[in-house]
Amino acid sequence: VRTTHRIGLVGAGIGTSLSPALHSGEAAALGLTDYRYELLDLDDRGLPAERAGEVIREAHADGWTGFNVTHPCKQAVIGALDELSGNARLLGAVNTVVAEDGKLIGHNTDHSGFLAGLRRGLPAADLAAVQVVGAGGAGSAVAYALASAGASELRIADVDSARAADVADRVSGAFPGITTVTVPLDRVAGGLDRCTGLVNATPIGMTGHPGTPVDPGALHASLWVADVVYRPIRTELLDAAERTGCAVLDGGQMLVAQAADTFELLTGRSADRARMRTHLAEL
Numbered sequence: 325v326r327t328t329h330r331i332g333l334v335g336a337g338i339g340t341s342l343s344p345a346l347h348s349g350e351a352a353a354l355g356l357t358d359y360r361y362e363l364l365d366l367d368d369r370g371l372p373a374e375r376a377g378e379v380i381r382e383a384h385a386d387g388w389t390g391f392n393v394t395h396p397c398k399q400a401v402i403g404a405l406d407e408l409s410g411n412a413r414l415l416g417a418v419n420t421v422v423a424e425d426g427k428l429i430g431h432n433t434d435h436s437g438f439l440a441g442l443r444r445g446l447p448a449a450d451l452a453a454v455q456v457v458g459a460g461g462a463g464s465a466v467a468y469a470l471a472s473a474g475a476s477e478l479r480i481a482d483v484d485s486a487r488a489a490d491v492a493d494r495v496s497g498a499f500p501g502i503t504t505v506t507v508p509l510d511r512v513a514g515g516l517d518r519c520t521g522l523v524n525a526t527p528i529g530m531t532g533h534p535g536t537p538v539d540p541g542a543l544h545a546s547l548w549v550a551d552v553v554y555r556p557i558r559t560e561l562l563d564a565a566e567r568t569g570c571a572v573l574d575g576g577q578m579l580v581a582q583a584a585d586t587f588e589l590l591t592g593r594s595a596d597r598a599r600m601r602t603h604l605a606e607l
């Protein structure tokens with residue numbers, strides 16, 4: 325088991341990320357004394373996302389032991405890696421890179437994290453027909469997670485309809501038994517009455533992006549509603565859903581579950597998810 329951990333978060337404009345505190349806090353609680361989790365911010369270096377793989381290769385050569393990868397680098401790093409896990413290959417996106425026996429191996433814990441968060445936070449969620457709004461990095465991980473969890477029908481919408489179509493095509497290619505449809509944004513609200521679940525995977529609801537991705541008047545009590553946005557933890561969408569009587573899942577569940585899965589891949593140590601949730605609430 326490795327005892328020295330030098331981990332980098334690779335992304336652009338990541339100065340306010342909660343990940344360093346979440347990971348370092350867990351490392352300290354486990355007594356990992358030779359542990360560092362630091363930012364490798366492309367903005368600070370004046371580099372575009374396409375150079376993320378190079379940054380990882382150079383840091384690896386300098387002795388860094390693993391990487392977390394975030395927006396907008398999750399696709400860009402793939403060309404620099406030696407191997408991909410099944411989930412990472414399926415999604416075409418990497419958020420964790422493990423250095424193992426001189427090789428760089430890409431994983432995706434956004435996928436496993438959404439699934440774990442859903443199972444923990446909404447264990448009884450009916451996956452018959454789920455509407456996902458937002459088909460970027462988070463949305464594609466959510467769509468694959470729902471498909472692998474047994475969703476029967478997935479409805480995908482994005483303001484950029486080509487993105488919605490791309491995710492729908494890829495999910496239906498990987499899971500041919502599932503009905504996958506793209507929904508124009510102006511038809512999402514009208515279609516919710518035939519859905520059992522709704523996931524927001526757009527940035528709408530984040531601090532600085534107020535509002536809801538769907539008209540809250542279209543929510544109904546038999547719908548479960550999940551948000552991937554975690555800052556704030558209670559988004560306008562989740563508030564409206566709770567008022568409507570919906571079961572809800574906040575983005576903190578996915579955040580902690582993906583961070584815990586990544587922590588375990590990078591350190592080989594078991595993370596205490598309850599402790600990480602408590603820690604997140606204090607940040």
Ligand code: NAD
Binds near residue numbers: 457460461482525
């Ligand atoms: P992204 O830019 O890759 O994707 C966002 C997508 O939303 C884009 O395709 C964009 O076209 C679409 N979009 C934007 N506004 C829209 C609207 N009004 N209606 C429909 N579609 C719209 O970003 P991302 O990395 O997927 O991140 C999205 C959000 O998810 C961010 O708030 C991020 O913090 C959060 N996130 C949370 C977790 C977690 O663990 N909880 C993990 C990853 C991302």
